[in-house]
Amino acid sequence: MEKDKRATGGRTRSPDGRARSPDGRAQDRVNSVDPYGFQRSKHFDYESYEELMSEYLVVLTRRSIKWSKLLKGQSKVQRNVKLKRYVRKGIPNEHRALVWMATSGAQxxxxxxxxxxxxxxxxxxxxxxxxxxxxxxxxxxxxxxxxxxxxxxxxxxxxxxxxxxxxxxxxxxxxxxxxxxxxxxxxxxxxxxxxxxxxxxxxxxxxLPDYYTPSMMGLKTDQEVLGELVKVKLPGVWQTMMDHNVMWTLVVSRWFICLFIDVLPVETVLRIWDCLFYEGSKILFRVALSLIHHNQALIQQARSLPDVCQNFKQITHGPVVEECHTFMQKIFIEPGSLSMATVTKLRATCRSRLVAEES
Structure with missing residues (x-):
């Protein structure tokens, strides 16, 4: 796992120059473990991390105050436009379990x-x-x-x-x-x-129905759905995939099966999951399309199948995905409109095609 990618682990610099986690605990600047328990690599860039987190902490603090006012100490939340907006802007760690349980139906x-x-x-x-x-x-x-x-x-x-x-x-x-x-x-x-x-x-x-059944038909279907969405929204990338005969499962299967765990930084994954539990699986397509959209020029530079695979690995690294708050704003803008009705229709088409191919 790439610990250098874990730039948004949730800490920033306190007045005494030490790292501080979102709950206010000052920690040694050279702490090799992030707030979620993940070991940082020996190449971890603490300077860049602290610079980034000094900005994100302001966002976290502002959101935490707003969430506390919204919840008012209650253990129940009502799904509405305001809550959806709050979820998209990020759920503070102290409220995350409660909100995930409530919005997903798990509670x-x-x-x-x-x-x-x-x-x-x-x-x-x-x-x-x-x-x-x-x-x-x-x-x-x-x-x-x-x-x-x-x-x-x-x-x-x-x-x-x-x-x-x-x-x-x-x-x-x-x-x-x-x-x-x-x-x-x-x-x-x-x-x-x-x-x-x-x-x-x-x-x-x-x-995520049928993602983890023995046939993994839901997972296979959604990878094909992503291909269809790229064909419409990013035709240049789709053509590159066709030119080099690259199957989508080769480059995005880990994105879907692990819900971006081990692919994107931990704080970014948690922000994605905030929206996933509230809005459902179309969030996975928004994230995937944003990654591809932002890096379409790089992907289209590929001259071979190995090039395509390498470029897809590269697009999950770097400042764009580390700055989780900005990245989450992008996923609701860059892919354009994407309704659940569109996803459902494409799933039916792709599933039928896959079933026919396997029979």
Whole structure:
């Protein structure tokens, strides 16, 4: 994982010259771990990071005050135009779990199914499921101190529980690679197993249908949908892909299957997820289209298939994605109009084509 990309980890410089996290805790400027527990690389640029965060902290503080006034200490939120605008501008860390739970429907499911999570953990477990999950535990965020066996508390046990419960909750999905990173991110944010479980249910069951089924038809479909959107909105890029016979799955599968985890900086990913839980899967297309739109000249310079692949890796790095607040403003402007009706129609077309090809 590229820790140098984690520029917006949530800290800035305090008056004494030390790094300060969003919750106000001063930390040593050479701290090698970001506020989410991820180890920084030895090449991490602290000067650029602190310069960037000195500006972003002003945004974070302003948003935090507005959110506190909006919520007024309540644990419920009403979906409306104002809330949507607030979500797009970013949810402060202290309110993130509450708002994700409320806007995604996860809180409703938790309340309608009291004791369900614990019952799943207490039931007899499928040995094959247990083995598969255990195999991936040590591979989940090896660069995050919270997932190391030596840490206290260690999130590996919580991760195991969430994945095991979900595997029995939705046997059609069970466990697929990629789910461990999503569950891990949810635990980092919520610090709560049951909430992470119900947020997984919201993501995999409703927001991203068929992404993690054995056929991964939903995932394959959405990669093709992105191709169709690029064809209309960025025809030069689409032509480059055709000229070099590059399949979309080759360059964007990680974007979709990991919901930009390990692709973009952690703070940027969390801002994307703020909108994903509220507005649904079309946010993934907005992010993908913005990345491609901003780098279309670079992509079109490619002279071979390896060039295209290398350029797609390159476009997920640099100041554009590190400045998460500016980037999130761009995703609602640069791709132009993109309705859920358009996405639904394209999904039907692409799915039919894929089913025909596989039959």
């Amino acid at each position: 409703d499911q938790l309340e309608k199914n009291p004791g369900h999570y614990q019952a799943l953990l207490g039931a007899q477990h499928d040995p094959k499921l247990v083995e598969t999950i255990c195999t991936d535990l040590n591979r989940t965020f090896p660069d995050n101190v919270q997932f190391r066996k030596t840490s206290n508390p260690c999130l590996q046990k919580a991760l195991y529980n969430v994945l095991l419960a979900y595997g029995h909750h939705d046997p059609a999905v069970g466990y697929c690679q990629g789910m461990n990173f999503i569950a891990g991110y949810l635990l980092i944010v919520t610090k709560d197993e049951e909430k992470s479980f119900w947020l997984m249910d919201a993501l995999l069951g409703r927001i």
